[in-house]
Amino acid sequence: MNTTTFSLSAAAVGLALLVFAHWLGVDYLYFAGYTILQFIVLATAWNILGGYCGYVNFGSAAFFAIGAYSSVFWYKFYPLPVPVLIVFGAIVSGIIGLGTGYLTLRLRGAFFSIATLAMAVVFQTLVVNWDYVGGSRGAYIIRPETVEFAGLEVHYIEYLFALMLALAVIALITARTIERSQLGYGLATIRDDEMAAEACGVPTLRLKLIATTLSGAFMGMAGAPFPYYIGYLQPQSAFGLEYAVNSIAMPMIGGTTTWLGPLIGSILLGSAQQYATVTISSAVNLLIVGLMLVAFVIIAPNGLIGLVQERRRARKQP
Amino acid sequence: MDISWDLLINAIVAGLLLGGFYAAVTAGISISFGMLDIVNIAHPAFVILGSYIAYYVNINLGIDPILVSIIVLPAFYALGALVYQVYYVSFERRGQESLRGLAFFFGLLFVTEVTLILVFGVDYRYVDAAYIGPSLHFGMVEVPLRMLVPCVTALALFAALELFVGRTFIGRAIKAVSQDQLALQLMAADPIAIKRIAFGLSIATASIAGALLIVIQPVEPSVGRDYIGRVFAICVLGGLGSMPGALIAAFLVGVVESLTSTFYGPSWAPAVSFGFLLLTLAFRPAGLMGR
Numbered sequence: 081m082n083t084t085t086f087s088l089s090a091a092a093v094g095l096a097l098l099v100f101a102h103w104l105g106v107d108y109l110y111f112a113g114y115t116i117l118q119f120i121v122l123a124t125a126w127n128i129l130g131g132y133c134g135y136v137n138f139g140s141a142a143f144f145a146i147g148a149y150s151s152v153f154w155y156k157f158y159p160l161p162v163p164v165l166i167v168f169g170a171i172v173s174g175i176i177g178l179g180t181g182y183l184t185l186r187l188r189g190a191f192f193s194i195a196t197l198a199m200a201v202v203f204q205t206l207v208v209n210w211d212y213v214g215g216s217r218g219a220y221i222i223r224p225e226t227v228e229f230a231g232l233e234v235h236y237i238e239y240l241f242a243l244m245l246a247l248a249v250i251a252l253i254t255a256r257t258i259e260r261s262q263l264g265y266g267l268a269t270i271r272d273d274e275m276a277a278e279a280c281g282v283p284t285l286r287l288k289l290i291a292t293t294l295s296g297a298f299m300g301m302a303g304a305p306f307p308y309y310i311g312y313l314q315p316q317s318a319f320g321l322e323y324a325v326n327s328i329a330m331p332m333i334g335g336t337t338t339w340l341g342p343l344i345g346s347i348l349l350g351s352a353q354q355y356a357t358v359t360i361s362s363a364v365n366l367l368i369v370g371l372m373l374v375a376f377v378i379i380a381p382n383g384l385i386g387l388v389q390e391r392r393r394a395r396k397q398p
Numbered sequence: 399m400d401i402s403w404d405l406l407i408n409a410i411v412a413g414l415l416l417g418g419f420y421a422a423v424t425a426g427i428s429i430s431f432g433m434l435d436i437v438n439i440a441h442p443a444f445v446i447l448g449s450y451i452a453y454y455v456n457i458n459l460g461i462d463p464i465l466v467s468i469i470v471l472p473a474f475y476a477l478g479a480l481v482y483q484v485y486y487v488s489f490e491r492r493g494q495e496s497l498r499g500l501a502f503f504f505g506l507l508f509v510t511e512v513t514l515i516l517v518f519g520v521d522y523r524y525v526d527a528a529y530i531g532p533s534l535h536f537g538m539v540e541v542p543l544r545m546l547v548p549c550v551t552a553l554a555l556f557a558a559l560e561l562f563v564g565r566t567f568i569g570r571a572i573k574a575v576s577q578d579q580l581a582l583q584l585m586a587a588d589p590i591a592i593k594r595i596a597f598g599l600s601i602a603t604a605s606i607a608g609a610l611l612i613v614i615q616p617v618e619p620s621v622g623r624d625y626i627g628r629v630f631a632i633c634v635l636g637g638l639g640s641m642p643g644a645l646i647a648a649f650l651v652g653v654v655e656s657l658t659s660t661f662y663g664p665s666w667a668p669a670v671s672f673g674f675l676l677l678t679l680a681f682r683p684a685g686l687m688g689r
Contacts, residue, residue, distance in 0.1 A: 136500045138439070183680050189496050190437040191634070191679055197439065198627030202672040209665050216665075271497075321623070325508050332501055367512040374505035377498040378488040 083260070087253045094249040098242055110241040114309060116350035117244040118302050122323060123330035123342035124251040125298030129291045130328070131336030132264060134271035135189055139180075139196030140327040142203045143173045143296045145318035147303025152213045152313055155221055162243060162305050169304030170297040177296020178289060185288045204319045218314030221307040240305050251298050255339040258294075267291055299327075322366055326353075329373040335385025344384055404538040409660035410653055411539055417652025418549030419614060421556050422607040423625060424632045424644050429559075429600035431630070432639035433576035434593050436485065440503040442622035442629065443510035444601055448474065448608020449523075449617045450514055456525040463525045464551055467609030471602050478601025481506070482594045507622070514619035522616035530613065548610035555606055559599075560641050572596045576639055624668055631675035637685030647686060650674075 081089075101109055122140055129135050147169030154160050154168060176199075184195040208216045227239045234242075258264045266287045269277035278284050307313045326349065334345025349369060356365035380387050423445055430438040451470055452463035461469075489499040529543040563569035571592045574582050579589045611617060632651050636643030651671055659667040678685060 130497065134497050136497060136504075138500075138504060183676055187679060187683050190431075190500070191683075193437065193500055194439070194627070194630045194634075195675060195679065198631065198672040198675050201624060201627045202669045205666065205668045209663075321508065321511075321620075325504070328501055328504060332498075336497075363512055363515055367509065367516065370505050370508035370512060374502060374509060377502045377505065378484065381488075381492070381498055 083253075083257055086256060090249050090253055094245050098245055101241065102238065107235070107237060110235075110237045112351075112354045114237070114241050114244050115354065116347060117241070117248045118306070119326055119330060119346040119350045120248040120343060121244070121251045121302040122299055122327040123334075123346040124248075124255050124339065125295045125302065126327040127331040127336055127339075127342045128255055128258060128298070129288075129295040131331050131341065132258065132267040132271065133288060133291045135185070135288065135292075136193045136328070137196045137292075137295065138193055138324055138328070139200045140299055141319045141321065141323040142196070142200035143177065143299035144303035144306070144323050145207070145315070146173045146176060146203060147300030148306040148313060148318045149207055149213050150300070151304045151307050152219045152221065155307065156212060156219070162240070162308060166243070166247070166301050166304040169300040171300075173300025173303070174293045174297035178293045181289050181292035185292065186285060200319060200324070204315050207315045207318075214313070216315060218312055219307070220312050221310075223308045223311060236308070240309050243305055244302075247298075247301055251301075252339055252343060254294070254298075255342075259339060263287060263290065322369075325366070325369060325373065326350075329369050329376075331383070332373060333376045333383055335383030337382070338385060341383050341385050348384075405660060406657075407539055409656045411541060412545065412660075413653030413656030414649055415541070415545035415549045415652070416614075416656055417649035418552045419545075419607075419610050420628065420632055420652050421645050421648035422548070422552030422603065422610055424629045424636075424648055425556055425559055425641070426600040426603040426607065427629045427633045428636070428639065428641055428644045429572070429596055429603075431633055432644070433572060434596055434600075435576075436482075436593075436597065437500055438503055438597075438600070439500070439626055439630075440506040440510065441600070441604060442625040443507040444474070444477075444604035445608045445611060445625065446514065446617065446619060446622040447510055448605040449612040450518060450608075451605070452609040452612055453523045453525055453617070456527075460526075462527055463609045463613055464527075464547070464606070467605045470605050474605040475598040475602040478598035479594045481601065482597035485597075486590060486593070507626075511619045511622065518619070520618055520620075522618050523612070524616040525612050527613065544613055548613050551606065551610060555603060556641070556645060559603070562599075563641065568592070568595060627668070627675065628671040631671040631678070634683075635674050635678045635685055637687040640685070640687040643685055643687030647674075 101113065122144065126137060126140055129137055150169045150172045151165045154165055180195055180199055181192070184192040207213060213219055223236050225236060226233050227236055258267070266277070266282050269280070269282050270284050270287060274284055303318070306318070310317070330345035330349050331342040332345070333349060334343065335341030349372070353365045353369065356368065376383065382389070423442070427438065427441050430436045430441065448467055452466045455461050455466040456463045485499060485502065489502060529547045531544070533540050533542040534546070535541075563572060571582075571587065572595070575589050575592050575596070582589045582592070611621075628651065632647045633644055635651070636645070636647035651674060654674075655667045655670045658670050
């Protein structure tokens with residue numbers, strides 16, 4: 081399937097989902113669906129760097145929160161429409177990704193991971209101390225009841241759901257395009273053997289920086305509408321560890337080498353968590369995610385996709 | 399500029415005491431990350447686990463928290479050896495430690511934290527001991543015993559580790575593994591067994607560090623995350639694998655953090671270690687005393 085066909089069919093699936101959700105017309109579906117879509121964007125974004133290039137980013141929560149807080153900043157300064165905020169969130173998070181990457185990606189892989197972990201703590205410190213965006217008290221965002229969208233009066237939550245759906249479609253198309261492009265092959269050589277790639281003339285640092293920037297930008301995009309979704313944003317929820325762990329666990333459980341892995345992982349884990357949060361408790365569901373992450377990296381290092389591929393290969397060679 | 403001198407001196411003394419404690423937390427990372435090249439980001443979670451064990455025994459049996467941590471050292475050593483065995487079989491042997499090994503430790507960190515939340519809740523916990531409360535006074539300098547005792551214990555731990563690594567047969571074997579694993583194999587020694595011992599030791603130090611932490615401040619399960627950036631910053635700043643370097647770096651970070659929280663407010667202190675980390679990585683990745 082070439083890229084245009086894929087993009088068109090992805091958009092068609094997205095549109096069909098939107099129409100279906102509108103036809104059902106249940107508000108809870110929008111709330112739950114929004115969370116799952118948000119995880120699709122985060123997991124796909126993480127995978128652009130982590131899965132394709134092999135560099136582990138532990139700071140997904142920070143990029144997400146930076147996107148969210150850039151929206152809060154604009155909300156206090158001059159309220160802009162959410163799609164514009166998404167662009168701003170992407171720019172800020174992308175630049176921060178580029179900066180962190182520039183300082184640490186020249187060194188061994190582990191340093192980048194440690195720096196992203198530390199970065200999350202530092203940005204949380206900055207936000208806690210920045211009174212303009214609410215500081216540690218948090219910030220209230222009053223979301224309008226409805227919004228004019230393409231000449232229609234729609235519920236705000238439906239509007240946010242549609243935006244996040246569009247973002248998820250864009251993220252998946254981008255990931256798949258990268259996978260099949262020169263950039264993707266370059267990243268794969270870095271993942272397999274960075275020394276050899278460098279020796280063959282692959283501009284490793286430049287490719288890594290592109291991947292980090294893109295990945296950070298998508299995480300920022302996922303975070304930008306979040307204040308409008310949640311209504312009250314506080315540092316502890318924006319920088320929550322569940323974003324960091326989920327955006328690693330979902331691609332790892334789905335499979336990291338293709339765009340399909342993060343998608344499958346986030347749909348499975350995301351809906352399981354929605355279910356567990358409602359029926360059991362949110363702490364237990366995080367425990368389950370952590371245990372599944374550990375179990376999967378030990379038992380099925382290539383995720384669900386890897387399991388299916390192995391099964392298929394085994395059938396071909398009796 | 400008008401600086402109040404007793405405030406400054408007290409801040410520096412507090413920073414040195416804090417630095418001693420940081421050295422205890424970093425000692426384990428210095429072995430696992432610095433010498434064995436295992437990026438154990440779950441180390442602070444083991445430290446918190448140590449804190450909770452000290453807390454639980456202290457509250458129920460009234461035993462001194464630091465004594466408790468010494469009693470449970472063998473258990474932590476065994477836990478460390480077990481974790482290394484899993485890590486080796488699942489990742490190191492397959493050559494997948496960079497991506498999946500990191501995710502594995504991240505998962506461990508997360509599982510430990512959430513389990514502690516489920517068992518103990520998110521309330522702050524603290525311990526009881528004779529040295530919590532009183533302070534020594536030297537002129538205008540105040541030295542709280544709850545900081546002094548952990549600092550002295552930490553320095554003793556650090557000295558013991560340094561002696562062990564430098565003077566004993568096994569300690570030298572650990573150094574050998576960190577320098578050239580292949581050469582060790584050619585001399586018919588088993589690097590895996592030595593690494594298992596070393597990693598066990600590194601986790602064992604987390605027990606003591608945990609007890610010291612809960613003596614210094616009340617603990618709740620997510621406190622550990624604040625230490626991840628800090629300990630790795632100290633380890634990198636000191637120079638990977640260099641124990642004396644780590645000690646100097648720990649004091650440096652402790653003092654700068656203490657000065658920051660005295661003069662700019664405690665909420666800015668966590669940013670200090672990240673600043674150190676970034677500056678080190680940008681200008682001198684080998685660290686203060688790196689090879």
